[in-house]
Amino acid sequence: MAQSPSLAASLGSSAEPLDRRYDLAMLDLDGVVYVGPDAVPGAPQHVAKAREAGMRVAFITNNAARPPAEVAYHLCELGVDADAGDVVTSAQAAARLLQERLGTGAPVVVLGAGGLVEAVIAAGLRPVGVKDEAEAVVTGYGPDVLWRQIMRAAVRIRDGLWWVACNTDLTFPTKYGTAPGHGVLVETLRRFSGVDPVVAGKPARPLLDETVRRCGGRRPLMVGDRLDTDIEGARAAGLDSLLVLTGVTGLAELVAARPELRPTYLSADLAGLDRAHEAPEVSEPEVSLGGWTATVAGGALEVSGGGDADDWWRVAAVAAWRHLDDTGAPVGTEGVTPPG
CATH class of the missing domain: 3.40.50.1000 (HAD superfamily/HAD-like)
Structure with missing residues (x-):
């Protein structure tokens, strides 16, 4: 290793x-x-x-919304060879947690998109509606989830229904910019119910x-x-x-x-x-590697020399981390421009 x-x-x-x-x-x-x-x-x-x-x-x-086959298809469109077996999602990890605790056939309220429903079924569990008898609720990103479903699930979680969340990502990339992710819903449910979910992602x-x-x-x-x-x-x-x-x-x-x-x-x-x-060499007060030298002077990061761009990032990181650990304050980077 x-x-x-x-x-x-x-x-x-x-x-x-x-x-x-x-x-x-x-x-x-x-x-x-x-x-x-x-x-x-x-x-x-x-x-x-x-x-x-x-x-x-x-x-x-x-992302728990898309099934593995859909993700693999998109990768192939981009020139990356992939099939469904190469893709693992937080929905599959959440379904595993549910199956290991509840067993095959257990009824689970699913609050999310098709990828989550598919993962729950593949794990041998039975998706049910938010009003139905259930042994757990699992939540994931789902743009079409209705507020009335969220309210009902929140009450059931507060009243003791076991809760698994696919992830706690606060943001989600979209074609129109960064949008609220599933983590925003998790925070809403947590604050209302006082319950922390088991998180899969x-x-x-x-x-x-x-x-x-x-x-x-x-x-x-x-x-x-x-x-x-x-x-x-x-x-x-x-x-x-x-x-x-x-x-x-x-x-x-x-x-x-x-x-x-x-x-x-x-x-x-x-x-x-x-x-x-290769890890950078540390020789107080310098951090060096491959022609680059990084120092911190007056709380500001300074990098000089030349060489491979990856080595620039490595010496900058190690010098900055040493300063952060010693002082508790991040280095200043004003005027520092990475190569490339």
Whole structure:
């Protein structure tokens, strides 16, 4: 296994490419493989190369609305080879939690879209309406869920019905911009009922456990673009992780990452799967790697030198994390421009 960092200001090191060190890549979708309707540049080729190296690739998502076959079809449209068995959703992870506790045939109130209904049925459970006798309620993103259904479910949760939530994502990407996600509904139900749900999706670990269960892998690697779901989820599951910078994480988010949000590895994009990863060298007060040197002076990050763009991000991250751990304050990044 890699030299995984402890909860400290460091990155892991791998002398061999990650697609040879790990046997399963668990790829988050939005921000990693695609952004909106388009593939991330180079992503189809990088996925294919990882597979050629012998790595199994799974596509995992907190989105409980779409069935795996629909997700796989969309990936194929973008040039990424995938079938339904390569896709694991938070709906499937939630259904597993329900089935393991309740058993086959148990009636479950389903508050969500078709992907959640399909997962519940596939797990051998029986979806029922919000007024029907049930042993649990499971909720997920569903744009067509009615307010009267939410009200009835809220009362039943308050009165003791077991509740599983697919995820707690507060936002959801749409073609018209970022919109409220299922996490907003979870907060509404939680505040009304005083009940915390069992959560299936990242950063909780059931989705990652379900992926390993379905796809195999003795040495899995989580690959994501979000610190607070993908990377925190990997930490919670005790897994190594690769953060890519093709999604929501930029310099401001990276330098402010608390220890539990820090990845094992860092790369601009999925090309990082087919590369070795060297950890920066720390020699007070400098952090250096591949021609780049990062320091913090007067609370401000400074990076000088030249070389590979990934190494720039690595020295910047480690220098910033060391400062954050020492002082409790994120570094200033005004005037700092990443290469490329």
